[in-house]
Amino acid sequence: MTHTEHPHSHDYDDGHHHPPYVRDYFFGETITVERVSPSMIRVVLKIEGGERLIGSGHPDEWVRLALRPDAETPVTLPVLMENGKWGRWGDSQDCPNRPYTIRRWNAGRCEMTIDLVAHEGGVAASWAMNAKVGDVVGICNPEGRFWIPKGSEWLLMLTDITGLPAVGRVLEELPAGFRTIVHVEVPSEADRQDIDTAADASIVWHTCHGLKPERPGYTELSRIAGTITELPEGPGYIYIAGEAKAVSDSRKHFRDVLGFDKNRIDAIGYWIEGQARV
Template identity: 25%
Template sequence: MKRNWEGVVLKVMGAKDFTLKVTGREEITPDFLRVHVRDGGLLKASGLHPTMWIRLWFDDCGKAHQRAYTLVDADPVAGTFSMDFAMHSGVAADWARTAQAGDTIDATVQGSSFSFPQPAPRRIWVVGDPASIPAINSLLDVRGEVPVTAWLEYQHDADPSLEVRASDSDVVTWIPRKRDGAALVEEVCGSLTSGSVAVAEDFFWIACEASSTRAIVKHLRKVLGVDKHRIDALGYWRAQVLTRASSGSPFCLQEG
C-alpha cells in the first residue's frame, strides 16, 4: 500500500513508523471492539503519556487511509497495548471487525502530546463519546483528587455500559446523539455558565464529533471567555454523508 502525501509530510516532521502485530480481539459490546497488539518497539521509542494516540495506516482498496487511535492499557515493559474501536461504517472500524491474531498494521507516532495542567485545576469538564472514552479514561487515571463532570454522547444502546473510570464524586451524563449532535451541544453549553464554571481555575477537555467540538469551544471562548490554555479540544471524527469517495470498504470497487 502506497502512502499518500500525508505520509511524506509526517516523515518530514520526524514521525516514527512502526509495525504492530495483532495478538487478539475482544468484543466489549457489539459496537465497541478491543484489539490487542505487540508494539513493534513503539512504546520504547516514543514513551507514553495520558490520552496518547497514534496514526494507523489502513488499506482502502490499495490507497492509504490514515486514522487516529488511542493507546489502551499500554505496557512498555511487555511492549504491548490495546486499542478500542467504536463501531460505525468505515475503513478503520471494518479492519477492527475482522482483525485476527497475526495480522499486522503500520502505525506512525506524530502529533500526540498532553501534560496534566499545573497547578491542578479546580474541576475538569469533559465532553466526549465512545471514540474518546479510551483517552478520557487515561485522563481520569491521572487527575488525582480533581473532580470531573463529563458529558458523553452515545448512538448505541450498549454504549452507556462502557467502562468510564469515574469516582463516586464525579458526574457523568450520557446523552443520546440527536439532531446531528445539537442535543449534546445544547446540554453542555446550557450547563457551562458563568455560575458553574471557574473560568481561571477549571480545565476543559473536549473530544467529540468535529462540529460539536467546535461549537462547544466557541461557547467556552466567546461566551465564557476561557483562556485557550485551559482548553484541550480536538474533533475526533467528522459526521458526513457516506459517498463512495468518502467511505470505507462497503463501497470499495475491486478491480477485475
C-alpha cells in the same frame, strides 16, 4: 478516536516542554479482539520493536493505524533513506491510515490497546469489525494534546463516543481526589463503560449519538455543552473532543457564554460530519 488535523487551541506556557517529535514506524500484530460494547471494539497489538516507541506524555495520545492497501497486499512501513528522509523502497505501496487513541500502553510487554468505534463504512472501522488475531497493521510514534495547566483545581471533559477511549485513559491516570466532570455522548445505554478512577469524578452519559429520525446529523454535543450553565470555582481545564463543528460550537459556548479562559480549553475535531475520517 480518530482525529482530523487541528491547530493548537491554547497558547499558555504550561511549564511542560515536550521533546521534539521523533518519526518512527512499527508493525503491530493483533493478539486479541474484543467487543467492549455494541459500538466499541478493542484490539490489543503486540508492537515489534516497541521498546523504541517514544510516548508523548499525554494521556489522549494517538497513533496512525496503517492498514493493507488491498486484500492481497501486506502492510509495509516507510523506511529511513540514505538521504535522511523517510520514504518507500521498491514497489511498496502507501497504506491507508487513520489516527486512533491509545487506550493503554504496556511498555514492559510492548502491548498497545486501541478502542475503535464500530460503524459501517470507513477504512479502519471496517477493519476493526472484521479484525482477527494475527492481523498485522503499521503504527507510528504517538502524538498527544491533553495537558492540565499548572494550578488547575478541576477538569471538565465533553466528548462523543470517539473521545471515550481518551476519557477512559485520562480518568485512570488522574491524581486521587481531583475534581472532574465528564459528559460523554454514546449511541445507547449499553455503550456506557465502567472506568476505574481515583479522581473525584462524576460521569454523565448522554444516549443520543447517531442518526435519529427527529433530527439531522449524528451528534448533539453542542446542545449538551449548552446545558452546562455554570463551571466550578477557581482555575480549571476544559477538554472537548468529537465532531469538528460540534466541538467548535461547544468551545464557543464555554468561551463566549460562560466567559471561560480560551487558553484553558483544548478542543479537538476527531471527525467531520459528512466526510470520511482521515
